[in-house]
Amino acid sequence: MNKKYRLPTIVKSHRVTVILILLGMTLVLFLDNPALAKGEPEVQVNSLAELVKMFDSSSCKECHKKIYEQWEKSHHARPLMGLNDQIFIKGYLVRGPLAVKPGEKATKYNFPCFKCHFPQIKYATDLVAAEIADAVLKDDKETIRKLNISCLVCHNEKAVVHGRPEKNVIYGNKDIIDHPKTPVKKSPLLKNSLLCGQCHGLGPNLEFETPVQCATLYGSYLHAYIPSGGTETCQQCHMKDGDHYMPPNFNNRVEFSERMRDALPMQVRTLAYSFQPKEGDVRPMVVVNTKITSKAGHRIPDG
Ligand code: HEC
Numbered sequence: 001m002n003k004k005y006r007l008p009t010i011v012k013s014h015r016v017t018v019i020l021i022l023l024g025m026t027l028v029l030f031l032d033n034p035a036l037a038k039g040e041p042e043v044q045v046n047s048l049a050e051l052v053k054m055f056d057s058s059s060c061k062e063c064h065k066k067i068y069e070q071w072e073k074s075h076h077a078r079p080l081m082g083l084n085d086q087i088f089i090k091g092y093l094v095r096g097p098l099a100v101k102p103g104e105k106a107t108k109y110n111f112p113c114f115k116c117h118f119p120q121i122k123y124a125t126d127l128v129a130a131e132i133a134d135a136v137l138k139d140d141k142e143t144i145r146k147l148n149i150s151c152l153v154c155h156n157e158k159a160v161v162h163g164r165p166e167k168n169v170i171y172g173n174k175d176i177i178d179h180p181k182t183p184v185k186k187s188p189l190l191k192n193s194l195l196c197g198q199c200h201g202l203g204p205n206l207e208f209e210t211p212v213q214c215a216t217l218y219g220s221y222l223h224a225y226i227p228s229g230g231t232e233t234c235q236q237c238h239m240k241d242g243d244h245y246m247p248p249n250f251n252n253r254v255e256f257s258e259r260m261r262d263a264l265p266m267q268v269r270t271l272a273y274s275f276q277p278k279e280g281d282v283r284p285m286v287v288v289n290t291k292i293t294s295k296a297g298h299r300i301p302d303g
């Protein structure tokens with residue numbers, strides 16, 4: 001061995017100790033750092049069928065029938081389907097910076113939109129992204145309709161912000177140890193606007209290679225509604241009595257117009273008079289004063 005690199009035994013062992021301590025610290029930091037831990041779930045599945053199964057919430061219907069039926073009609077049940085049952089995301093895969101052809105070449109980088117529209121993608125590998133892209137490009141609606149913001153997305157994945165959600169736990173407003181199949185644990189986030197804010201955005205989402213800006217309503221809630229004295233949470237306005245329908249529903253035009261009329265009352269005042277700039281020239285005039293007040297806790301429309 002080259003003498004130059006030979007260290008006295010005592011120093012050597014010190015070095016090993018230092019390295020071990022550093023290693024330990026890194027491990028502790030890694031385990032303690034929610035950002036790092038959150039980014040990389042240990043389990044990543046290789047097929048769409050497995051991913052859908054992992055978040056499948058159809059079993060909840062048996063006992064939470066009313067909530068399930070409300071949710072089924074909500075936009076959360078079809079986050080990749082736009083108006084008139086079109087796969088809206090298709091346009092983005094066909095042209096523009098996120099376009100990919102053929103679908104099998106897609107990776108998770110093609111889907112920054114999934115951060116909020118289908119967050120469970122982080123439990124899957126690129127193979128699943130490719131499978132989804134293929135279905136989107138083939139206009140396979142039956143498959144795309146299965147991808148939703150299910151009960152378990154809000155009641156598990158998005159229900160804790162410090163650290164990772166525990167596996168096989170449903171988060172709710174109270175502890176229910178003997179809840180069928182899966183225990184319910186209390187999470188304070190369920191009553192907090194931040195639960196919704198995680199997806200209803202501040203934006204822009206600059207962490208992506210192709211940054212996206214979509215929903216930013218939570219920003220206007222925090223920076224306009226709260227500072228002007230607003231006190232209600234998203235849940236208090238949108239989930240009265242645990243309602244999971246969460247309108248507005250843009251596919252129901254009649255109901256949507258009615259809700260908007262209620263949400264944005266318009267006051268109109270008019271004054272009619274005639275104006276006579278010269279003899280024989282009488283012009284009918286009108287002054288219209290309108291005032292629109294918003295009852296929402298944020299700007300409308302959003303996005
Ligand atoms: C076999 C019946 C049954 C099934 C299946 C079931 N639950 Fe429940 N769940 C209950 C009962 C009963 C309660 C207790 C109601 C109470 O005490 O207020 C409850 C309570 C809850 C609560 C807590 C409500 C609160 O007060 O915060 C949540 C959240 C919940 N269930 C979610 C789910 C989800 C999500 C699923 C599907 C993965 C599911 N449940 C499946 C019967 C069921």
Ligand code: HEC
Pocket residue numbers: 075081082083088089092112113114115116117198199200201202203205212213214215216217250302303
């Ligand atoms: C930060 C979270 C977030 C990201 C990232 C995001 N969206 Fe959204 N998007 C939302 C939310 C929340 C809504 C619904 C609420 C709203 O519009 O205020 C929405 C609504 C939409 C709608 C209207 C849906 C409908 O039913 O008509 C379209 C279309 C849409 N997003 C497309 C995209 C596309 C395409 C991308 C990626 C390029 C994307 N979004 C990225 C959160 C996001």
Ligand code: HEC
Pocket residue numbers: 057060061064067068069071072076149150151152153154155172173190191195235236239241242244
């Ligand atoms: C978009 C997020 C979201 C989705 C999706 C969602 N929930 Fe909830 N759920 C919540 C929030 C937030 C609360 C607490 C509301 C509150 O206390 O004001 C809640 C409350 C509940 C409660 C307690 C209701 C009560 O009356 O106290 C039950 C039970 C429940 N959810 C079951 C379900 C089931 C079953 C599904 C799927 C069909 C589901 N949730 C989907 C966010 C969600």
Ligand code: HEC
Pocket residue numbers: 075076078079080081082116117119149153154158195196197198199200234235238239246247248249
């Ligand atoms: C996992 C991300 C996510 C969470 C958490 C979430 N949402 Fe949404 N929400 C969406 C997306 C995406 C849409 C749009 C789906 C579509 O139409 O394509 C949406 C749609 C809606 C809509 C229908 C209007 C519209 O613009 O589509 C309302 C209202 C709404 N969400 C309220 C809430 C409230 C209140 C909470 C919290 C209790 C919440 N959301 C939590 C992602 C989320």
Ligand code: HEC
Pocket residue numbers: 193196197200217218221232233234235237238247248249259260263295296297298300301302303
């Ligand atoms: C003071 C009550 C109130 C609060 C607080 C509130 N909202 Fe709303 N929100 C409304 C009303 C009213 C509408 C109008 C549509 C309707 O009633 O259907 C609306 C509309 C929306 C829409 C549809 C926007 C569009 O472009 O048409 C979304 C999405 C939404 N809210 C999500 C949220 C989220 C997420 C929060 C919390 C960060 C929140 N809201 C807080 C009352 C409220």
